[in-house]
Amino acid sequence: MSDCETMDIGILLFLSGILAGAMNAVAGGGSFVSFPVLLSVGISPVTANASNTVALLPGSLAGAWQYREYAGNLQGISLTKMILLTLGGGGVGALLLLYTTASQFTKFIPWLLLVSSLTFAFGKQLGHYIRKTRQISRTTVMTGQFILGIYGGYFGGAVGIMMMAVWNIFGMTDIKQINANKNLLVAAANAVAAVLFSLPVKLPGMKQLY
Template sequence: MDLESTLLLLAAGLLAGAMNAAAGGGSFVSIPAMVFVGLPSVAANVSSTVALLPGTLASAWAWRRDYRSLQGISLVTLLAISLVGGLGGALLLLATTQRLFDGLLPWLLLTGTLAFTFGRPLGAALRKKVQIGQGTVITAQVLLSVYAGYFGGGVGIMMMAVWGLLGDLDIKAMSALRTLLVSAANLVAVACFAIAGPVFWPETLVMLVAAIAGGYLGALLASRMPASVLRGFVILFGTAMTVLFFWRAYG
């Protein structure tokens, strides 16, 4: 790994960690950075997930006093779903061929960007017209946990949009629960990747250290900058990466 690649990974880790701490969407930075330094796309996704895990676990710990059950669904049940779903998504990723994932990556980035952009307003609009029950929420949580283990971009916003249809948790409680369940899905995925996945450890460790520092800086930034500005930055960056990877795959 040359100096240029190291500097790029350090910068990407700082930015991804800060984005995750402040508004989410760090994988829109970390995965492209891993690809740009030469990692195959599946390995880039795997290595990015490993690199960003400590930051998400730290956030989950910071939110520990705000966890709540969801519409009568216990935390234990939600955690179990997230762990099993995250494992399923990780195994599905490891079974995906490099060629197939190269074609899927732009669409995954697009899905994550759209979820981040429209998830909250869509959830608010649907909540006025639709009420869904526990069975639907559990089914959705299974699918979202699989997505988190497979790719994960925008999954936190997707979760909050689905939970918003129930209307029984405030934004603080939803943010805390989102952090916990995304961390659980990522934790079991990382354990799977560490055993069987194509983790590029030198690149991963460089980004991991930077992401921890970025997470701390992002928390400070979030306390001083309007949320709308942070969300706008993530949306613009996610859109740019989506366009770039569509061009890379199909241009």
């Protein structure tokens, strides 16, 4: 690869990173930009996914700081508890990724994107139906957040959109608080995943990503 090609790839990655970070801070979905770009330059799917998680962490942290005054409890559950659930889930998801082969992950990608897209598209309607037909307990909300943490640590693509859609199902409608909590909890999932991805020492069977 020539120096010119290397520079072009660097510029492409830099610009896609800026765009993805801005999208995540405002609404989410930045991985729909950055992840395909990483794949297009020849990075393996698992490494591209891990790199995407690490690269977007600063944007999530910046967004969490910018909207910090709006962050608050969710359906009576303390924000601290939600952060701990997300950290735990993010750690589980990151460990799962470290034991996933590239061929397995490639098969999972379309399904992960489909789930996130359907949740975003129909989350509001599903939320109205669920709230009319049954009472959503605190345990359900906390379990849902832990699962979102796993998704964020494992894949991370559109996890912010997933969180907003699921919280809407649980009856959270304040858009400022939703966005503030989303940035903070996405940052939590990304942070614990980034730490695990970067550890120099891996357990037996784990892959070295970098």
